[in-house]
Amino acid sequence: MGAIPSVFDLDRLVLALSDAFDLVGVDKTGHSRRVGLIAAHVAEELGWENGEIRSLLRAALLHDCGVSTTGEHHDLMGALRWADSVEHCQRGAGYLASIPELAALAPMVAEHHTAWTNLCNRGVTEGVALAANLICLADRTDALLQGGVTPGRDLVAALKGHGGYFAPQGLAALDRLARCEAFWFALEEPVLSEALARRTALGPPELLDSCAVLRLAAVVGGIIDRKSPYTECHSGGVAKVSVLLGQAMGLGEATRRGLEIAGYLHDIGKLRIPDELLDRQGALDAADRLRMARHAFDTRVILTHAFGPGAIADWAGFHHECLSGNGYPFHLKEAELCPEARIVAVADVFQALAQHRPYRAPLIPDEIAALMDGMVFAGKLDAQVVAVCKEHLDECWAAATGG
Ligand SMILES: [Fe+2]
Ligand SMILES: [Fe+2]
Ligand SMILES: [Fe+2]
Known part of the structure; x- marks a missing residue:
């Protein structure tokens, strides 16, 4: 039998928890992993530092941790916004804020359904605002993919139609990435998990x-x-x-x-x-x-x-x-x-x-x-x-x- 480790790798825990929260989708799993990789790729395209991308990736992997029930999960992959969309954002942010090692992710999760044009009134830094909006952009990209929209620039064009909802620089970066077929193919398993494992291994491990x-x-x-x-x-x-x-x-x-x-x-x-x-x-x-x-x-x-x-x-x-x-x-x-x-x-x-x-x-x-x-x-x-x-x-x- 394996022994209890004396230290635990935070990114390994985050990935495992992300998979657990994705189980609320019953048979529609992998959403948070795809959102994580899309958001990380867009941030990389925007020239973000590795440390910033790591933090964004963790927040993206856990962005729906406020959802425990299949009833609420059903809404996640539907419309761009719905009546109670803010509830799971705040609940999830509350959970993360209560965990010292993950508390810095809470503001990003709290705002991941806030329209870009409203983010300037939310009292968050520019960095948090853009990170939250990149999670939102990745989230909606995956929602369209899972809804059967063909991957490519037309999908990005559909997102551009929601004027003011997404940061222009995020949309432009996604549009550039969308030309590359490999960007979309990399969202399929097992390549997706391999890419996330590589990405989380980039920095020094954070041990708990x-x-x-x-x-x-x-x-x-x-x-x-x-x-x-x-x-x-x-x-x-x-x-x-x-x-x-x-x-x-x-x-x-x-x-x-x-x-x-x-x-x-x-x-x-x-x-x-x-x-x-x-x-x-x-x-x-x-x-x-x-x-x-x-x-x-x-x-x-x-x-x-x-x-x-x-x-x-x-x-x-x-x-x-x-x-x-x-x-x-x-x-x-x-x-x-x-x-x-x-x-x-x-x-x-x-x-x-x-x-x-x-x-x-x-x-x-x-x-x-x-x-x-x-x-x-x-x-x-x-x-x-x-x-x-x-x-x-x-x-x-x-x-x-x-x-
Ligand atoms: Fe049980
Ligand atoms: Fe969400
Ligand atoms: Fe039990």
């Missing part, structure tokens, strides 16, 4: 310690939980219960921090589940069960990109596995499940049972303990972890519910 990653994970956990009113505080509760159980089981500090990060991010793959499916009451058909089961798989893929294979990615990605081998989506056997994955699985069940659901009220601690005993008997949860959980029942309840 595990405390900084934990702060970032806590914010991302809130974005995941915003997907549904019934999952409010779920990820935070799973993180806190996981740490508590890890502490009670005598695990070391680095492992406990990794457990907390895994707890915050264990459901990051849920960003791909359509809103109506997540909130649906009653039986699911086979196709919908498959969509639901996929979230733990997607979690592991994203966290492997973010943190490397093993450790955090496995602890989070295996949270629906069972000792009996009847869990999902990997159907691992008992011997393949490490203690940390068993802890996150117990914390996940505990928090979910302690939370209100559309079909039932929150369960009290004794009811949860009895249900978990049944799950141990059925080969779903680890007996030792559940025993520790029962020894610290009231503390787990407080951790799960924020009490």
Whole structure:
């Protein structure tokens, strides 16, 4: 199993998170990656320095982090502007402002749907205004592409038709790039990912310690939980219960921090589940069960990109596995499940049972303990972890519910 890194590469985390936020598009993914590369190419054409392009690229990759629901995502690829377009800009900027390492990106994200002619009244610097508008230009370019418009100068001409919306120098630079067929071909995978990896490796790596990653994970956990009113505080509760159980089981500090990060991010793959499916009451058909089961798989893929294979990615990605081998989506056997994955699985069940659901009220601690005993008997949860959980029942309840 891979170990927990002592430092984490910020650009690697940003790329992985960008992919996670793109999952809200369900099957229409890759938007933020394409916006990032288009914006970076336009900035390069305008002669920007590498450091400025790096910052713009990060903001472009995260520009839609304020969108958690498929309902809101639907609007993103439609009209140039819509009634509530400013909401996801401000929400996303708020998330970024609360993360010290990403706070400088917040003003660009806040203004990424503001028309160029209005940006001079927004109290931002010229540099931020142009960066925000280049994200807007790249965003609309991709929206037209995904809408079926043929790549080329005609597409840029369509954007020019929105007088005053885009900075003239940005449009002119895009127009020059648009003559080159390779500019458009480079927006297709796998060339797109290779180009982004090369670009993010241009400067010296910016490294985060595990405390900084934990702060970032806590914010991302809130974005995941915003997907549904019934999952409010779920990820935070799973993180806190996981740490508590890890502490009670005598695990070391680095492992406990990794457990907390895994707890915050264990459901990051849920960003791909359509809103109506997540909130649906009653039986699911086979196709919908498959969509639901996929979230733990997607979690592991994203966290492997973010943190490397093993450790955090496995602890989070295996949270629906069972000792009996009847869990999902990997159907691992008992011997393949490490203690940390068993802890996150117990914390996940505990928090979910302690939370209100559309079909039932929150369960009290004794009811949860009895249900978990049944799950141990059925080969779903680890007996030792559940025993520790029962020894610290009231503390787990407080951790799960924020009490
Ligand atoms: Fe947007
Ligand atoms: Fe889950
Ligand atoms: Fe969960």
